[in-house]
Amino acid sequence: MEKIISNSPALIVVIPLISAFLTLGIGVLKKKFCYPFAVIALSLSVFSSVVTLNTIIKTGTIHYHLGGWDPPWGIEYVVDYLNGLILVAIAIIGLMIVIFSKETVKMELPERIPFFYTIFLLEVTGLLGIVVTGDMFNLYVFLEIASLAGYALIAIGEDGAPLASFRYVIMGTIGACFYLLGVGYLYIMTGSLNMADLTQILPNFYHSKVIMVAFVFFVVGVAIKMALFPLHTWLPDAYTRAPSAVSALLAPLMTKVGVYVMIRILFTVFRPEFPIKMLHATDIMAWFGTFAILFGGIMALSQTDFKRMLCYIIVAEIGYMVGGIGMANALAIKGAIFHIINDMFMAACLFLVAGIVMHETGGHDISDFTGIFRKMPFTAAIFMVGALAVIGVPPTCGFFSKWYLLLGGIEAKHWGFVMALLLCTLMNVALFFRVIDKGLYVHALEHKLEHASEPKELQFHEAPLSMLIPGFIIAIAIFLIGIFNQAILKNIIELAIPSGL
């Protein structure tokens, strides 16, 4: 037990990595064992991430030296309050989505089950690795594991998925190149790749042009990976065309992990005074965030496809967080970090609903939601929770992070951001009530059908339990995070705010 606890940061990554390859082997022998194996692997991941977070709360930041090599030469895993919490969220959502995936994979990808679960686990490995590592180059490696797995997963989707994936490959590779160049420049100047080490060395070079360029490369590279407007163009197609389980995994996690990397680089690798006072980068980010919110909201309004609509909502939500970082005060950063967690759950909840509707009706248009309150009441309940959370209705968690973002905006006197947030709330209302109307008001339709034949379209047929249970767990989590937000904020997030803000 002692051994497990002391090695838990490594286990978080190692378990899904090894089981990814084992899944392939098991799949060759017996296809149907893949699913339970993946579920077990990710449950162990959840367990080790929770153990890690628990250790952090008890004893503070964990420094784990991989293979016993001391930093800055060896790779170091650093888990503090910030990434400890995000790790738990990623692991939990990964587990929920893998449980959810059983039926959708059977329906959408019946022949590729072993390969699917292999890449799926690799994807989760990559996402967890990005968060857990304390090394700039190691972060790049995991970023590419996650991205490559993502390209593959998206490409096996419905019609048009290969093209969407191809666009993502090009954009994503450009982003990765920017990041790698940044890493290279940092290494040339400092001779180190360890984040903690860089924090110590970098202040001597703050006036160097090379470091400034490296900083810009980092920001642009990560901005592509997290689909910050106007670099978001790959996202809507990719996540709309992807298989249900894949979009439910990638949409909530990939972009948010990008936000995490942004916070890390801006405020840990570089000290807050560099981006805020010397480069004024945060001022620019505030406006990018503001425009992302408005653009995402407006584009979402013009969609007829539910999943595409969610994609643009994600573009807007990324704007929330980047704008929050751009406010450059403790309140807004608190909101941004909290929103990372919340948005993971909200987006997972809604994409899961999209998957359920896809499974039951065969499509993910808004028109496929006709009468869901009648025929799929449980799915509708999960959907309502997700929708209310995105709108930001208390006591769902979305309200609380928005509160801090707004408060931070007021403190920074950045009225553009505040107005954009409030306006986006209204746009979200319009978006979701369009779907709710479709789901709710079917009695006129029923009347028409009654005269023709039995209203078959409105008969009760609910999704299988393996899809509903993860949905319910996420929906309940959305409420619990909201109600116990003070406990989370006080014990974890407030301690995760980078010092010097």
Place this chain on the structure above:
Amino acid sequence: MTELLAMDYRPVLAIMCPIIASFLILVSGRRPNIRESWTIIGSISLFLIVLSMTPFVLKEGPIKCSLFKLFPNIDFAFNVDAFGLIFATTSSCLWILVSLFSIGYMRGLEEHAQTRYYFCFALAILGAIGIALSANLVTLYIFYEILTISTYPLVAHDESPEAIYAGHKYLAYLLTAGVFFLLGILVIYFLVGTTDFAPNGILKPALGSTSRLVLQALFFVFMLAFMKAAWMPVHSWLPTAMIAPTPVSALLHAVAVVKAGVFGIIRTVYYVYGTDLMHELNLGLALGLLASFTIIVANFYAIGQVNLKRLLAYSTINQLSVIILGAALLSPMAATSAMIHIAYHGFMKITLFLCAGAIIVITGKTEISQMRGIGRQMPITMTAFSIAAIGMCGAPPVAGFISKWYLCLGTLQAGQVIFLGVVLISALLDVVYFFPVIKTAFFEKLAVPALANGGEVGEKTIEAERPLYLFMIIPLAITAIFSIIFCLFPHTFHILDLAEMAVRNLFGGM
């Protein structure tokens, strides 16, 4: 821990009543009789709980109950004070009667989606009660949003294109209001670090750190937040929402929703800004002028209406502004009038709406011109209607007289004679549009046989033709009787005591 055990949990119990009821309604959707009995049981137990708190509050002061932390310095908390209890008593008492009425109405018209209807209704009551009992702006905001969202399916219940349009308009107005509310709360929290209601206001300290203009602008942000009070020119969602089933219009658009708006305004005026700050910023006068404008204009709108429910909607807009005016005058008498009028107007206006609903179900008539001679077919209904209409005009012996009396005294106490003129003109105009209805109903003869089957109608009473109709007639008779009782015995349900106590706390003695 002992602190948690020592707390008085009755506010939580009150909140739980509609929550449990709504859940049970949803579960027993397939058995209408059981479903409706949950509504009735829920409403009666809610009313009893609220009533049981009244003597305690009158004797020992507010009941405080804090559940969990929302933000630093902001709890999800209830604070049952005298003013909140007035609103809570009114809404919970009327929920019982309207539930009975709903049974007659919904079954009489064989409406669809009745489970959804009762479910949303219970949630709306949850919102109203929560607003009444909440201890700070954020808790109030939470219930305010619950109220808005839960009433949306009720407004669009008919599901015709017009109804859905009305629903969208309703949401567009009220959720925009919600956004303003959130902005206002955030600014207050930012300025003074708390949002708890306090009898002398909480914003006073902010005057040192920010300019007067910011606080004045903030007040109008709050006014926009309380669009539910339907002050002009942001009133137009209310007449549009009249497409909802009549019990919805009755309870929600005469009591719960719109009163939540004026309740919020009074809370803002007296418990957030406080009388001193209102005087200092000259906001009382501005609010009074806004209310006077609405009172007069809404009355003229009402005169021009041909549809009974729309006429009642404009009358509601008018009366809501009378309440706002009472709050704006910042004098003890006027404040008393504003508080008791929340209850009294609730009882009177609901009578009018229930009458309109009963007429729709029993005869299918909606326009005033069709109602010739209806007073002989439906004597009880139209008598109740007349009683309530007289009350609206502020004539004795109906409850409206008491509140008008206090309001007139309040204008004099505040030294604002112009507003006295406004009140009196408004009373006069009320007569102008209510009495033609009464005249048409009682003193004009039926032009053509009214029943669809073409049978001889004559002038016989048709109110009690079906036992189902009694579910409608009895509640409206009860509310009409209550309207009179409130005038003769204003202390029924301790309404006047509560108002006097609240005003004592605000002004320190009459």
